[in-house]
Amino acid sequence: MKAFQYVRANTAKSALEALAKDPSAQFIAGGTNLVDLMKRGVTAPDKLIDISRLPLNKIEKVANGVRIGAMSLNSQVADDKLILEKWPLLAQALNAGASAQLRNKATVGGNMLQRTRCGYFYDTEMPCNKRQPGTGCGAKEGYNRMHAIFGTSEHCIAVHPSDMCVALVALDAAVVVQGPKGERTIPFTEFHRLPGDRPEKDNTLGKDELIVAVTLPDSPYTQHAHYLKVRDRASYAFALVSVAAALELEGKTIKSARLAMGGVAHKPWRLQEVEKALVGKTVSEATFQQAAQQAMAGARAFEYNAFKLKLAPNTIVEALKMAAGLTA
Amino acid sequence: MKNKDERIGGRMSRVDAQLKVTGAAKYFAEFEVPNLVYGVLVPSTITKGTIKSLDTKKAESAPGVLAVLSYLNAPKTPAYQTDEPSKTSSGRGPGMKAFHDNKVYFNGQPIAMVVANTFERATYAASLVTAQYEKSSHQTELKSNLDKGITPKSKSLQDYQRGKKDAYQTAPVKIEAEYIQPTEVHNPMELHGILAQWEGPDKITVYAKTQGVKMTQQVIADTFKIPKENVSVHSQFVGGAFGMSLRVWPHEIATILAAQKVQRPVKLVITRDQMFTIAGYRPHTHQKVGIGANKDGKFVGISHWANVQNSNYEEFTEATVGMTRFLYRSPNVNTTYRVVPLDICTPIPMRGPGEATGAFALESAIDELSYALNMDPIDLRMKNYPEKDPEQDLPWSSNHVREAYQLGADKIGWSNRPKEPRSKKENGMWIGYGMATGTFGAHRREATARAQLKADGTLLIQSAASDIGPGTGTAMVQIAAEVMGMPADQIKFELGETAFPYAPIQGGSATVASVGSAVHEACMALRQQLVELSGNALKKAKVDTLVYEEGRVRSPTDRSASIAYTEILKRNNLPMLEVTKEAKPGEEGKKFAMYSFSVHFVKVHVHPTTGVVRVKHAVAVADAGTIVNHKTASSQMMGGAVGGIGMALQEEAVIDHRYGRYINNDLANYHVPVNADIPDIDVLFVDKKDPYINPMGAKGLGEIAIIGMAPAIANAVYNATGKRIRELPITPDKLI
């Protein structure tokens, strides 16, 4: 790996200033993704600005919700009493990700900005529009078993690998970012983007901005929420397909629903239309089957990932059943 | 008091356990020698062709760089006389010639090595080396090259026929199916590499990750044409190998060349992605099995074909179709083995080499046949048990596989197995039971041990054996403790040094049988000498009738007629008693068919809609003769079962054939089991002495631990779901 400079920031302001001075610098939080990418030569910053000690690691109750500092560790959030009580879906999703060691190091901000796991992206000898725009997409006609079935473009078919983000998008989270011009808030659904003709851009965060927090509104999804992740081994593997399902029930009737998928698109895939259709329905396998069918509208598979066309709806049904407490 | 756990058949903890868990055990990469510098490889980025030009200028002027070695400037290697890849020592040699010419045989082949004063600087400088190539079209895909298979030169893998060819086709009940084993990569935790230090123009010391220090010594001596005695190899600890260190790889020779070039010791540790490209793998194999039986289950014929991925520059073979010839009594058997040369690195044995792949096909096919016959798969195997080896027409030295079936069936609760596939659920999951047999040759090779009984009553035994993890030192101490009647803490066994007497490579499950026999004989010889030196009283008695206990030898009848070993040395004014003994297999291999056997049983859960498979319980039964150490042997069997779970459900190295490059070459994407994948594993031993193989009666078990596990799981998945998966690994996508 290329030699680089290292500076440590103590305040958000000084971090942003350091970044402004040196546009080729990058923030490093837990480093669990960035360091791997540097080792493989995917990225080669001249300078690292260490933000891991910024005082942004609090999980605070705020009016109508919670504010999670961007520097909070994945394990810290997953074990937080308030989160476990009010947003159990988030804790489940976090615990489904990576390994205990990684969760102890990875931050909330870093998790959101982790890059795709597409093998072509990682191999600097392969074509990849995301790594090197204009070189082509190696995966499209290559080994694309882990790749997207929704929202792909001819330029990129990668998926966003995060579990946490699938729960966050389902729970109506928002991202608080700070830049030279001050703070702004981005709805989670608009934070990550589809590849389109700019696959090198994963999200809508400005190059000069820092994520400072994620907020979650109070939610009724404390009882009937389930994060189901289907993967090639029991732990420590990225999702083939994952589903965050949350239901607000009145007896057997669905008052409101939240549904999102992971492992299927370039962004955590929120299914708002399906959520709406579920309202007023009675919980049953048939209801959930219908929801799953609706969710799959517009899906398109490639050579090695056609199984997702079946696995995704099956996983939706399963997750909704678990959320509703319908056991087999 | 004699501690039974320290003797043959005990449960002694590893003698090096403390060193390993405290980090005091030193692995090759941990050695620091004065003036050490670091090598980093530059891999080729094309799959086939020639290097037109190599630009090393930027790298050479990068900070800390001492040299950039390539075919343009590498010191000449005396053994590289011709341009053909060298085929020394039957595939154990370096094969591809390091930095010999500008030819590229596979993607990732080292084309240069940067040497710098730190690892980081060498790594960076390596990224600055650029090459221009003349590309040729390449072939890396087995599937589209099956017609290019050639009969290997290897004698044991010529076409085999007993009785009529393809007789299975005439049977009233028959199965014919194809089975696919993907490429698997050993991926032990420890990365491969070497530290090389020239001590003079024809004298060298290396710290290696090897499964045989004497093998490494021989190959280096042959390659550089220097006297064998001038090559010292140290390899006391190996962080797992599974077969990948059974040869010297070209990058090891490259490191030795680099050390010559910069006149300083050079250390190379390859990267995880290089573990996929330059250090061997279990070859991708397409198999077909045809098997036919009469209505009563008696086999009529078995045919087994294998097409095996191979490199384009040397021949690699393994016994994929071997067990089909002898594991069952079938009057008609034919086997065919073809190697398919492709533009990739040469494979190397990976735990249970060949047999593990072959067992997946054969033992799946037998399971398929059992359903076609409507017969219990164990009954079907019992029905076709051969009283003697039908291939060599020899009696078994020992074969208790029928007892192993029974032990395993009882333990797993075979009677709970659903007779109909896809008929029983538990907690919403389909449940299924499966079993399969494994076998591997019970080998023994010649080995030598030196034993020194010291005046202070301690015993030191040395042999140039390896320990890649099974606990070799521990078993050797137990054998010595048993023969000498000494407490284990008075005995030390040293290995992994070329200065010690000859031991073979640690491969093919032969270490206990080979080195253990040498230790046994050395200790027997020591006993003899002790008795001879002990004075008249004991001398009259026969050596074998005497009792050796607590560091003393005594008459069996008269307890008072006893003398301590230390006393014997003292009386004879001896500072030490030393013997060196070579132990060799005798004629028994010609008189008996010698094999170890295993039977694997599993219970699985399969999720009906997501296709997720969970192994809920596994039982591994071994018929491996006397079990020298029940604790380390159980660990071996468990490790093999874990490897088998990986083989069945997870492991697959994928190449993008357009580029000839691996696409999942890291441990995030190449899956091996994690703790959460592993159920309770019960290990059972038949534990009956093999009367012929060696003095301990021990057969090997490192390989049989994995052989048969994958088909047991595939068979259980079928029992659970009614879906027969004939291509490993059995991932969720194949079951939904």
Ligand SMILES: Cc1cc2nc3c(=O)[nH]c(=O)nc-3n(C[C@H](O)[C@H](O)[C@H](O)COP(=O)(O)OP(=O)(O)OC[C@H]3O[C@@H](n4cnc5c(N)ncnc54)[C@H](O)[C@@H]3O)c2cc1C
């Ligand atoms: C083997 C392995 C398996 C894994 N498995 C999973 C899995 O199953 N599921 C899953 O969800 N994840 C998984 N992960 C990914 C893991 O969750 C991420 O690596 C981790 O969340 C990244 O967080 P970090 O703090 O270490 O980020 P870093 O590596 O420090 O940073 C990542 C990126 O984010 C930027 N950044 C970080 N914080 C901020 C901020 N506050 N503002 C602006 N930019 C910022 C950095 O500049 C960098 O570009 C796995 C990782 C590994 C290595």
Ligand code: SF4
């Ligand atoms: S899918 Fe995206 S990340 Fe993968 S190769 Fe194509 S462009 Fe690159």
